[in-house]
Structures are given as C-alpha cells and as structure tokens.
Amino acid sequence: MVNELREAAGKLLDDGxxxxxxxxxxxxxxxxxxxxxxxxxxEADQLVFDSTCGNNLTVYFTKDNKKISRDRKKVxxxxxxxxxxxxxxxxxxxxLKREDVTIIGVPCSGVIDTRKVRxxxxxxxxxxxxxxxxxxxxxxxxxxLSVPLEELLSNACLSCLRKxxxxxxxxxxxxxxxxxxxxxxSDIEEYENLSADERWERMNEEYSKCIRCYxxxxxxxxxxxxxxxxxxxxxxxxxxxxxxxxxMIFHIIRNLHIAGRCVxxxxxxxxxxxxxxxxxxxxxxxxxxxxRFGSDTGxxxxxxxxxxxxxxxxxQDFIMG
Amino acid sequence: xxxxxxxxISGFIxxxxxxxxxxxxxxxxxxxxxxxxxxxxxxxxxxMNTDKSPKDIFFPPAEVLFSFDxxxxxxxxxxxxxxxxxxxxxxxxxxxxxLNMVFGTARQNPEDExxxxxxxxxxxxxxxxxxxxxxxxxxxxxxxxFGGSPHDGEKADILVIYxxxxxxxxxxxxxxxxxxxxxxxxxxxxxxxxxxxxxLRAEADSSLSAVFELDGIVGRMSGLFNSGVWEEIGAKxxxxxxxxxxxxxCHCFDVQDEGKGKKGKRIRIWDTxxxxxxxxxxxxxxxxxxxxxxxxxxxxxxxxxxxxxxxEHLCTGCGRCVVVCPVNLDIREVAKxxxxxxS
Numbered sequence: 001m002v003n004e005l006r007e008a009a010g011k012l013l014d015d016g017x018x019x020x021x022x023x024x025x026x027x028x029x030x031x032x033x034x035x036x037x038x039x040x041x042x043e044a045d046q047l048v049f050d051s052t053c054g055n056n057l058t059v060y061f062t063k064d065n066k067k068i069s070r071d072r073k074k075v076x077x078x079x080x081x082x083x084x085x086x087x088x089x090x091x092x093x094x095x096l097k098r099e100d101v102t103i104i105g106v107p108c109s110g111v112i113d114t115r116k117v118r119x120x121x122x123x124x125x126x127x128x129x130x131x132x133x134x135x136x137x138x139x140x141x142x143x144x145l146s147v148p149l150e151e152l153l154s155n156a157c158l159s160c161l162r163k164x165x166x167x168x169x170x171x172x173x174x175x176x177x178x179x180x181x182x183x184x185x186s187d188i189e190e191y192e193n194l195s196a197d198e199r200w201e202r203m204n205e206e207y208s209k210c211i212r213c214y215x216x217x218x219x220x221x222x223x224x225x226x227x228x229x230x231x232x233x234x235x236x237x238x239x240x241x242x243x244x245x246x247x248m249i250f251h252i253i254r255n256l257h258i259a260g261r262c263v264x265x266x267x268x269x270x271x272x273x274x275x276x277x278x279x280x281x282x283x284x285x286x287x288x289x290x291x292r293f294g295s296d297t298g299x300x301x302x303x304x305x306x307x308x309x310x311x312x313x314x315x316q317d318f319i320m321g
Numbered sequence: 322x323x324x325x326x327x328x329x330i331s332g333f334i335x336x337x338x339x340x341x342x343x344x345x346x347x348x349x350x351x352x353x354x355x356x357x358x359x360x361x362x363x364x365x366x367x368x369m370n371t372d373k374s375p376k377d378i379f380f381p382p383a384e385v386l387f388s389f390d391x392x393x394x395x396x397x398x399x400x401x402x403x404x405x406x407x408x409x410x411x412x413x414x415x416x417x418x419x420l421n422m423v424f425g426t427a428r429q430n431p432e433d434e435x436x437x438x439x440x441x442x443x444x445x446x447x448x449x450x451x452x453x454x455x456x457x458x459x460x461x462x463x464x465x466x467f468g469g470s471p472h473d474g475e476k477a478d479i480l481v482i483y484x485x486x487x488x489x490x491x492x493x494x495x496x497x498x499x500x501x502x503x504x505x506x507x508x509x510x511x512x513x514x515x516x517x518x519x520x521l522r523a524e525a526d527s528s529l530s531a532v533f534e535l536d537g538i539v540g541r542m543s544g545l546f547n548s549g550v551w552e553e554i555g556a557k558x559x560x561x562x563x564x565x566x567x568x569x570x571c572h573c574f575d576v577q578d579e580g581k582g583k584k585g586k587r588i589r590i591w592d593t594x595x596x597x598x599x600x601x602x603x604x605x606x607x608x609x610x611x612x613x614x615x616x617x618x619x620x621x622x623x624x625x626x627x628x629x630x631x632x633e634h635l636c637t638g639c640g641r642c643v644v645v646c647p648v649n650l651d652i653r654e655v656a657k658x659x660x661x662x663x664s
Binding site: 227 | 349350351352367368369372373382383457459460461556557559560561562563565566567575577579588590591596597598601603612643644645647648649650651653654
C-alpha cells in the first residue's frame with residue numbers, strides 16, 4: 001500500500017494537479033509518525049501510512065497562522081475516514097473550497113494510543129513497533145510482546161463506524177462502505193449511567209490534570225476561531241490558571257463549541273500530554289446531537305452543521321408557547 | 322557515601338517528611354508527576370522520568386503573589402518548613418540551576434536584591450535537592466549534549482544510586498552532608514557497593530546516543546534568523562504549549578489580577594511564546610504573528626539567547642518535549658537541521 005500512496009502523490013505533483021501533498025512520514029520515535037509536506041515527486045518516498053498515523057492533517061487548512069493556508073492553492077491531502085469528515089465539515093463551513101483540495105483516501109484500521117502501548121509495556125521503553133495485519137509486535141531492551149491491534153487502538157477508533165473516507169478523489173485500495181449501523185456509544189455508557197454528582201466528580205478528576213497547553217484545541221481541525229475565547233483578553237473572558245474552575249470552563253466551552261462539529265477523530269485525546277479522557281464529553285455531546293438532530297457530522301457536503309442549521313421539523317418542545 | 326538497605330528506605334523518606342515538605346514522583350493514571358507526599362508508599366517506582374517536570378514545585382503554574390483588599394496588600398506566605406525533593410533526575414536538577422540564574426540572581430549583579438525573585442528564592446534556596454541516578458536512560462535522553470551524564474550528581478545536595486538491594490547516598494554539598502549526618506540506621510558503603518555503582522554508571526553512560534556537537538549554534542541561529550529554515554522546521558508545528566509546559570527550563574509567565582471591586586489577588590501564570598497572545602500588543606499588532614515566528618523564538622531562546630546571556634543552553638536534554646509533541650517535532654532534529662542548513 002505504501003508504494004501505491006507514494007506513486008499517487010508523485011503523479012499528482014508531476015501532472016501539476018497539486019502543488020503540495022500533505023501526508024504522514026515516519027517519525028523520530030518508534031510509536032510516532034509525523035506530518036510531512038511534499039512538493040515534488042522526488043520527496044514522495046517519505047510518505048507512509050500505518051496505525052501510528054493518528055494526526056488529523058486537515059488541521060493545516062484551518063489554522064490561519066500557517067503559510068500553507070495562506071498561499072497554497074492546490075493541495076492534495078491523505079485522509080482517514082475521520083479526517084475526511086473534518087474536511088467535509090470545513091468545506092461546509094466555507095474554510096476551503098472543495099475544488100481546491102484533492103482528497104486521497106487511505107484504508108484505515110484504526111490508530112494507536114501511545115499510552116495504551118506504554119501500559120502494555122509496563123513502563124519499559126518501546127524501541128520497536130511493527131504491525132502485521134491485526135497483530136502488533138512491540139520490542140524493548142529485554143522484552144518482546146505480540147498484542148492484538150484492537151487492544152492498542154485509540155478510544156475514538158474503537159467505536160468508529162466510518163473508517164474510510166466517503167468523500168475523496170482518489171482512494172488507495174478499495175474503500176469499505178458505511179454499513180448504516182448506528183453507533184451504540186457503549187464506550188460512554190458507564191459514564192452516562194453515573195449520577196450527576198458522580199459525573200461531576202469524574203470531570204473534576206479528568207480536567208484537574210489539565211496544564212492549559214491547548215494541544216487538544218490546536219490539533220483539532222474544528223477549532224479555528226481567529227481568536228479563541230481563552231485568548232480574549234480585552235477584556236479577559238475566562239481565568240487562565242490551571243485551577244479546576246478555569247480548566248473546567250475551558251473544556252466545557254470548547255466542547256459545546258464543537259457540538260455538531262466534532263467528527264470524533266480523537267486527535268485531541270491522543271495529543272493530550274496529561275492523559276485526560278477528553279472523549280467522555282465529546283462523545284456524549286456527539287450522541288446528543290445525533291439523537292436530536294439526526295446529523296452525522298462531516299458526511300454530507302450539502303448539509304450545514306447541526307448547530308448552524310434550522311429545520312421546521314426539528315424538535316421544538318423546548319420553546320415555551 | 323552511605324548505604325541504606327532497600328527495606329529501610331521508607332524510614333529515610335519518613336525522616337525527610339518530618340523535617341521537610343517532601344515532593345516526590347507520584348503515579349496518576351498513566352502519568353507520573355512530582356507531588357507533595359504524605360506517605361513513603363505513594364512514591365512511584367517504575368518511572369524513568371516524570372511526565373511533568375519538577376519546575377512547578379518552585380515555580381507553580383499559577384502562583385498568588387499577593388492579595389489586596391481596599392488598598393491593603395497581603396503577601397502570600399510560603400510554607401514554614403523548607404522543601405525537599407526526592408527522585409529528581411540529573412537533567413531536572415540542572416534545569417533548576419538554570420532557572421535559578423533567572424529567578425535567583427541577576428547576571429550582572431548577583432547580590433542586588435532588586436533582581437531576585439523572592440517567591441522563587443524562599444522555596445529554592447532552602448530546598449534539599451536529592452537526585453536519583455539514572456541506571457536506564459531512555460532513547461529520548463540527550464543530557465550528554467549539554468555535558469550531563471546519567472550518574473552525574475554534582476549539582477544536587479545528595480545523589481542516590483539504586484544498586485538493587487540497597488540505596489547508596491552520596492552527599493554532594495555541605496547541606497547534603499549535614500543532613501546525612503543526622504540520618505540513623507545507615508552503614509558506610511562497602512567497596513563492592515561502590516564497584517557496583519561504578520558498573521551501573523558505565524553501563525548508563527554507554528547506553529546514551531552519541532553527542533551531537535552544538536559548537537557554533539549561537540552564531541548559526543542568529544545568521545538564520547530571517548531564513549526559510551523556520552518555515553521548514555515549523556510547517557508541522559500546531560503551536561500548542563505542550564513542549565513549553567512540560568519543559569523543565571521554559572519559564573515565561575504572565576501576571577494577572579483576578580478580583581471583584583476592591584478585593585482580589587495578583588497571580589503569576591505560566592505563559593509561552595508558542596501562544597499568539599504572548600506577544601499581542603494593545604494596538605492589535607502582533608510582532609510574532611505567524612507560527613514560524615513563535616517557534617523560532619522558542620528554539621532560539623533554548624540554543625542561542627540564553628547562551629549569549631548566561632553562558633549555558635536552556636535545555637538539559639530531558640527529552641520530554643520529544644515524547645509529548647503531538648506532531649513529533651523533535652528538538653534534536655531541529656538542532657541538527659539548524660547546524661546543517663544551507664540557505
């Protein structure tokens with residue numbers, strides 16, 4: 001597959017269809033890939049795709065401080081299923097034009113959460129990572145383990161039903177069609193069944209770990225406000241300390257701001273240096289949006305995001321009358 | 322050098338807890354951080370280094386400097402007992418000495434109190450710094466680039482070497498020596514213990530990757546200030562602050578007042594050059610508008626400006642940023658790229 005994706009990128013560049021291809025390359029650590037920007041077919045041999053490619057590369061279109069979003073016109077981008085939904089969302093939100101991007105889908109079997117790998121290795125450093133089908137082999141100084149990929153997958157991937165891109169120009173291999181099955185949200189069942197007090201306690205536990213580095217926000221393609229509410233300082237909107245009252249406000253507001261706009265890619269949770277379970281709330285809100293508005297974020301270029309749309313047949317019980 | 326049997330180390334830790342406010346690595350889910358501890362049992366054992374650096378012990382992420390109420394100002398009081406830190410690695414001990422160059426003394430005039438930060442000094446000056454030698458450095462460790470080595474404890478008060486069935490405690494300062502004289506149930510280290518410590522030291526030293534020479538990087542970085550290298554390095558950076566906030570040496574901060582009416586408090590809060598508001602001006606102009614401008618500042622502060630101002634690099638090779646960066650922007654590769662870049 002790697003050869004096919006390198007050839008596809010090279011051909012797009014050689015044919016002048018794109019000026020730049022955004023993909024993943026091998027990273028400097030065994031468990032990390034790294035985003036790469038290829039502008040000539042000679043460089044295409046850097047491209048890879050495997051279960052370490054967790055970055056949602058769509059983020060490079062929506063951050064306004066990036067050269068790429070300022071002066072590149074024709075861009076090719078490799079996408080997993082979730083990444084393609086981010087692109088669709090960003091297109092419906094007029095952040096880029098469909099014709100300006102060449103979408104190349106890759107078959108995704110889920111991406112790993114490096115902390116789950118660390119847990120398997122019981123604190124020992126992982127020096128080699130390789131994957132053969134559904135089995136992963138991790139090696140360190142004096143150990144070698146074979147682990148089913150599923151046990152290492154990011155929480156977001158465990159419940160993913162649309163693994164492959166549905167909106168694309170090229171696909172490497174054969175995309176799997178969405179089965180139409182509905183998400184049981186079994187991963188948040190335990191959280192949902194807690195009492196309000198217990199849920200509050202759980203959120204306190206999670207968000208008290210926050211160090212306000214904003215890695216979650218900055219890797220999220222749906223977070224692209226020119227000035228984020230946490231950066232509003234004239235006057236200042238919210239407190240900036242890592243005390244729980246301030247971190248809670250940051251996370252809850254960010255969460256509500258991406259309601260109906262979160263594609264549940266899990267990039268935020270994987271980026272968090274403090275191991276915060278951000279998906280409890282993201283998935284809960286996504287579930288509410290799905291149930292109330294029947295909206296599947298980022299799956300339809302002609303549909304506005306749920307919170308930006310109004311339909312007469314929507315549930316309006318909450319309006320007093 | 323003294324020896325404490327493995328089973329007796331909790332007694333030593335308890336002694337520390339009665340004399341000091343003791344901080345040590347504690348496991349919290351999948352991460353390990355320095356916390357104030359109340360019991361020897363809560364200390365994490367199977368960690369190479371903490372996920373968060375120990376800088377927050379002496380330079381908290383949000384520190385109340387003083388409170389005010391209708392013109393009355395009350396300074397925030399520090400703890401009565403001095404601090405002790407157990408389980409620091411050599412890279413982190415060095416980082417505290419670098420921070421002390423900023424907060425503890427003034428470069429031109431070390432005695433001038435005007436340039437001394439009382440909040441830092443009252444915690445750091447009296448602290449007992451206990452370092453644990455690294456027997457098993459990680460592949461992301463590069464302290465040797467900056468003259469460090471896994472067992473080098475010269476900047477600590479006490480160096481602790483774990484040799485399997487016992488801990489060897491080696492005093493490295495007068496403060497450390499005096500404290501160890503008060504400790505009971507110890508025995509002098511035997512010759513074979515010292516030999517084992519030497520073996521572990523040699524093994525740890527040889528497990529590090531080769532040193533990458535940074536000679537001349539200050540000049541190279543200055544020469545490349547306006548070059549395209551920063552756009553190349555920074556293309557993938559998403560400008561979060563994960564690297565800066567887990568870094569043991571990044572120390573920029575913002576000062577804010579929180580309050581209502583005439584009552585409130587003044588707080589010092591961690592900040593980072595990675596964030597746009599760090600340099601946003603009241604006019605709306607931002608001199609570091611682009612991602613690459615902010616990233617350049619961070620790396621130049623590490624490997625150029627601090628060396629020019631203080632004669633040291635503002636990096637100790639702990640490797641934390643290498644591990645946490647969400648886009649795998651590896652600081653070691655940045656240094657190599659800068660040194661080899663042809664503009």
